[in-house]
Amino acid sequence: MNSEASVKSQPTVKLGKRLSQLENMLDQSYSVIWDCCCDHGLLGMSLLQKKLADKVVFVDILAHQMALLEKDLEGRFPSANYQWQVICQDILKLEVPQVESQLFIIAGVGGDKAVKFIDSLCSAMxxxxxxxxxxxxxxNYPVREALIRQGFYLKQEQIIFENKRFYEAIYVTQNTGSVITATGNSMWDWSNPDHQNYWQKIFPHFRKKALADPQRFSSIFDEYKKLLESADISAADKSILIESIDR
Ligand SMILES: C[S@@+](CC[C@H](N)C(=O)[O-])C[C@H]1O[C@@H](n2cnc3c(N)ncnc32)[C@H](O)[C@@H]1O
Structure with missing residues (x-):
């Protein structure tokens, strides 16, 4: 089989709901896409297959996992047809080339880590x-604060619900875009019961935190309160949403 035929017969990379929603958010191709904290590397592989970047770089700190991924990539994405690199490295120590049109994906790690990675990538760039x-x-709140502090603009944001967990997917740029808000703005669809449930999870979380540490959390709690006040649903529906939290 020649290399072109082997590429055509290559099985499509199957993504779950969260990773596939992330992939579908991308609105352009890049010279380099970095799948940071890639683990199995599924998202990066799918982007490689769809040619959304000239080159995809897979980075994770787990040596064993990166060795497996490298083998997998060698079999599925021959270097004659695809440009990729596997780096076993702490994202905080990552050296990045000073080239334009780069996208870094940070998915599947906690908010504290994500904030550190955002700050570190900004200084590396x-x-x-x-x-x-x-x-x-x-x-997500501190992640959004970090993005605002580092001068990013919003391209797109989405609430993702997968395996009974809520995620916020935040796609941002340092070129022009919309203003990022700390509670999210364009992602809320108040007619969607999942989005209502998500708000019903966040609101009591910050209410509890505000009671324990008012100085730090009262203003955040107020922001989520105002978010519901500004929602395009009836006053009766807003009351039902608040009242059903404590039941
Ligand atoms: C749950 S997996 C996420 C996989 C994939 N990104 C996703 O969203 O499905 C988290 C990965 O982050 C990696 N990780 C955690 N801290 C890291 C660091 N400082 N540098 C590089 N990778 C890190 C872990 O080794 C792990 O493979």
Missing amino acids: NGLPFDLLVCSVQG
Whole structure:
């Protein structure tokens, strides 16, 4: 079989709901896409297959997993047809080339780590603009604060519900876009019961935190309260949403 035929017969990379929603958010191709904390590397592989980047770089700190991934990639994505690299490295120590049109994906790590990675990548890029697609496991408020502080603009944001867990997918750029808000703005669809449930999870979480540490959390709690107040649903529906939290 020649290499072109082997590429055609290559099985499609199957993504779950969360990773496939992340992939579908991308609105352009890049010179380099970094699948940071890639683990199995599924998202990066799918992007490689769809040619959404000239090159995909897979990075994770787990040596054993990266060795397996490298083998997998060698079999499925021959270097004659695809440009990829596997780096076993702590994201905080990552050296990045100073080239334009780069996207870094940070998905599946906690909010605290995501914030550290965002800050570290910004200093590694040394002022050269780049895009980020972040989907942390919880801790979205501080992640958004970091993105705002680092001068990012919003390209797109989505609430993702997978395996009984909520995620916020935040796709941002340092070129032009919309303003990022700390509670999310365009992602809320108040007619969607999943989105209502998500708000009903966040609201009591920050209410509890505000009671324990008012100085730090009262303003955040107020922001989520205002978010519901500004929602395009009836006053009666808003009351039902608040009242059903404590039941
Ligand atoms: C749950 S997996 C996420 C896999 C994939 N990104 C996803 O969203 O499905 C989290 C990965 O982050 C990696 N990780 C955690 N801290 C890291 C660090 N400082 N540098 C590089 N990788 C890290 C772990 O080794 C693990 O493979």
